[in-house]
Amino acid sequence: MKSIENNTLAGGLILALALPLIVPNEFLIHVMIMVFFYGILASSLNLTVGYVGELPLGHAAFLGIGAYTSAILSAQFHAPFWLALPVAGVIAALFGLAIGAITLRLEGHYFVLITLSFTEVMRLIVLNWVEVTRGPLGFSNIPAPVINLGAGHVYEFNSKLWYYYLGLALLAVTTICVFRFARSSYGAASVAIRENRRLAKSIGINPFRYALGTFVAGAFFAGLAGSFYAHYISFVGPEVFGFSFMVTMLMMVALGGKGTVLGPILGALVIGLALEYLRFINEVRLSVFGLLLIAVVVFLPNGITGLLLRRRRGVPAKVPQPKPAES
DSSP states (O other), X not given: XXXXXXXXXXXXXXXHHHHHHHOOOHHHHHHHHHHHHHHHHHHHHHIIIIIIOOOOTTTHHXXXXXXXXXXXXXXXXXXXXXXXXXXXXXXXXXXXHHHHHHHTTSOTHHHHXXXXXXXXXXXXXXXXOHHHHOGGGOEESOOOOEEEOSTTOEEEOOSHHXXXXXXXXXXXXXXXXXXXXXXXXXXXXXXXXXXXXXXHHHTTOOHHHHHHHHHHHHHHHHHHHHHHHHHHHSEEOGGGGOHHHHHHHHXXXXXXXXXSSSXXXXXXXXXXXXXXXXXXXXXXXXXXXXHHHHHHHHHOTTHHHXXXXXXXXXXXXXXXXXXXXXX
């Protein structure tokens, strides 16, 4: 499994670096920028869903918090993007710490419902706190990142190519962090909690502490994704807290394969391409995605990554089960 992920990630990085040179198409570059954004977002959700086994339906709130933090710092306080980006991640992580400290003590549907309610509360706050968030108008004309090398050498991200490589760099950093987490003792403890919380507790693992740390890390990377999204789109409004982002993230994690480093990125690639290239059937696009999600759950319960692993080992997709003996 490790060799498959390592080889695929390395090959994908090389291809991504060369893609704008091979196919210099503005629309394709825009699509890939959105794929990078969704890859960061899906990877951040996968930390909690794939490794701890919890389902935070309020994960989109951290995306929105990061986006608004970066927009406010840049548009109102004229802070550079390179400062707004990490601050957005930290603020989202602090919210994750506060919410996780409350919700992760709960189990089952209580955790799901409270995290979902948190997103709606945040949406109502940004919608009505007009003095700070500009209400339904949101923030427009968010300044682009600038690199100042001194001596009059200032480079502004005024083309999609700059954002392409910035998005790729952020996704690479996120993937490296998730990779190190997955191979660490912290990641192993999180998987143990996912598999059997009581058994993990019996061998000295504190489920709450490990789940909270993973939840906060996921919130941090979602905040980074929100900051990148706000500066690339150059606009952020209350719709960034919409449930559509949450559904999209879940589909990416499920399709790619939860609990893996490669899975969310593969899911982001497939769903990200579909989101952009199926806009001509916008009315039925969500229905198509719904059917796709059902098919993945039924036929690919371990996602694309699980299928690749089975092919590598020569294991059939479904192992026939013996029929019970008749009495």
